[in-house]
Amino acid sequence: MSKFIPGNQKHLTLEDRIYLENALNTGCSFKDIAKFLCKDPTTISKEVKAHRLSDWYHKGTFYNAKNFCIHRYHCRKTNVCGKIILCGIKCASCPTCNQTCPDFEKERCNRLDKAPYVCNGCDKKISHCTIAHKYTYNARFADRKYREKLSDSRAGFNMTKRELHQKDMIITPLIQQGQSPYQIATNHPELDMSVRTIYTYLDNGLFTARNIDLKRKAKFKPRKCHKTQITDRSVFERRTYVDFQSVNPDVHVEMDTVHSSQESKKTLLTFFFPKEKLFLAFLMNRCTKGSVRLVFDHLEKRLGTYEFLSLFEYLLTDRGSEFGAPEALETGVEGIQRTSIYYCDPMRSGQKGGVENAHTMLRMVLPKGTSFEYLTQWDVNLIVNHINSTPRKSLDGRTPYDAALESFGKNTLKALQLKRISPHEVHLTPKLIRYNH
Structure with a gap:
């Protein structure tokens, strides 16, 4: 060539x-x-x-x-x-x-x-x-x-059996003497191995020494495996948090889910508008890609495609498996692109801290361990209205409802089924829902 x-x-x-x-x-x-x-x-x-x-x-x-x-x-x-x-x-x-x-x-x-x-x-x-x-x-x-x-082609170990045996003759006796992989790699540069590589070879059983022979191995618990994460890495192409920062949107919406107790599979899909501090929540029967798509389609039909695009032009969310079909969520009912989805970095929920903070207010009414099985969308709307009628210091004492009313207009809030709650009637305890059953 x-x-x-x-x-x-x-x-x-x-x-x-x-x-x-x-x-x-x-x-x-x-x-x-x-x-x-x-x-x-x-x-x-x-x-x-x-x-x-x-x-x-x-x-x-x-x-x-x-x-x-x-x-x-x-x-x-x-x-x-x-x-x-x-x-x-x-x-x-x-x-x-x-x-x-x-x-x-x-x-x-x-x-x-x-x-x-x-x-x-x-x-x-x-x-x-x-x-x-x-x-x-x-x-x-x-x-x-x-x-x-x-x-x-990049998997496996690029080393012959002879080379592996020679390295094993050096590393195994030192591991049995109580030396750490860092100490071995520092004192023996002829190994031409990084500390991480030595740990990997030990974990895969390629040396005579085992990883249990390490001094502190037994003290650490195995890391938790997040089975709900998106496994298809191609989804994140041009949708990472770095890409989101390069777009630098003035207005964006944060999206997340809140799970019920183990007794119920119902889940809440939540949205948070950082500028207006407006909080939205929608009840889903299952935490799946199809359920999230149904909520998007329902909102688009209620608001209209162009109003939906103006509200949810940029969405920032985590890497949960329910958000693993971004193209289906970005494409509207009529085939028009209605939003752009970006993903936070792994284990960095602080990158969408607004919606995480709003969940603390939601948990005042629905504490952890609460079952959503008998919860209705009417109950969810009631909780959302009470949260959005709470004054915020960042809004100079105004409520998120008033800030959203100024930004989006009355018709949009009506389409989202939002109402103002009188200040002396705002209730953020579990009794808010219990009184309605």
């Missing part, structure tokens, strides 16, 4: 592969595609051959749907297998023809042996093509396979 082509040393992105797929569908040559993507034509050729998708079409092309022989149209052979003496059926229509016939030659398209190596852009429709074995290039499949290969 030429080092003088700008961008030639970079990996192909999903956008590059999508362009490559579209270009192949229109019949562009590798040279033209490489010129547009600023790559070497060999790079494009290797990409297509390495990540093309194999497909078998078992459709009736003659007598037998599984006959891939190039001679099947003119073959007159019978009883090639020799199993049935009185068989008068042509072998071309027999399912075992390709396995038993000594003259079998697999039919193959020349298009697959030379550029473009795939069926994309072929004049024949795939449904009418008689070639059984086909190859197509799919951008998303190719990108996924590439990411998997990239991850697998």
